[in-house]
Amino acid sequence: MGPFGPQPSKRHMTARIDRPLSPHLQTYRWTLTMVLSIINRVTGVVLYFGTLLLAWWLIAASSGPGAYASVQAFTGSFIGRIIVFGYTWALLQHLLGGIRHFMWDLGYGFKPTEREALSWVALIGGISLTVLLWIAAYAIGGGR
Numbered sequence: 509m510g511p512f513g514p515q516p517s518k519r520h521m522t523a524r525i526d527r528p529l530s531p532h533l534q535t536y537r538w539t540l541t542m543v544l545s546i547i548n549r550v551t552g553v554v555l556y557f558g559t560l561l562l563a564w565w566l567i568a569a570s571s572g573p574g575a576y577a578s579v580q581a582f583t584g585s586f587i588g589r590i591i592v593f594g595y596t597w598a599l600l601q602h603l604l605g606g607i608r609h610f611m612w613d614l615g616y617g618f619k620p621t622e623r624e625a626l627s628w629v630a631l632i633g634g635i636s637l638t639v640l641l642w643i644a645a646y647a648i649g650g651g652r
Contacts, residue, residue: 597635604637
């Protein structure tokens with residue numbers, strides 16, 4: 509007997525444990541809610557870098573026509589438009605994910621069917637709102 513009670517036998521000390529010591533992604537079945545939780549974190553990081561682009565645009569706009577023209581040349585390029593489109597999607601997806609979490613904070617949407625529905629609304633809503641916003645921007649801006 510040890511100072512803290514009975515000691516385990518040698519057989520117990522050498523037994524192999526075949527289960528994970530802590531939960532990890534291999535033990536869980538992937539759900540849409542899990543995926544959107546990860547996407548919400550990723551969009552938060554994307555928003556950080558996209559906000560740097562927004563700050564660059566605002567600083568260039570206040571610095572004069574030459575600086576503004578260089579930012580416009582970048583954002584008007586194919587790569588620039590993809591980046592701005594991605595920033596728009598990240599912003600709207602993160603917004604809808606935040607609303608989904610706010611509903612949970614208020615105590616709504618915890619039933620499995622409600623969680624699934626909120627997840628689908630956030631996913632489809634983020635994509636749809638992004639496309640609709642870009643269509644409206646092209647229609648109003650004349651495709652520039």
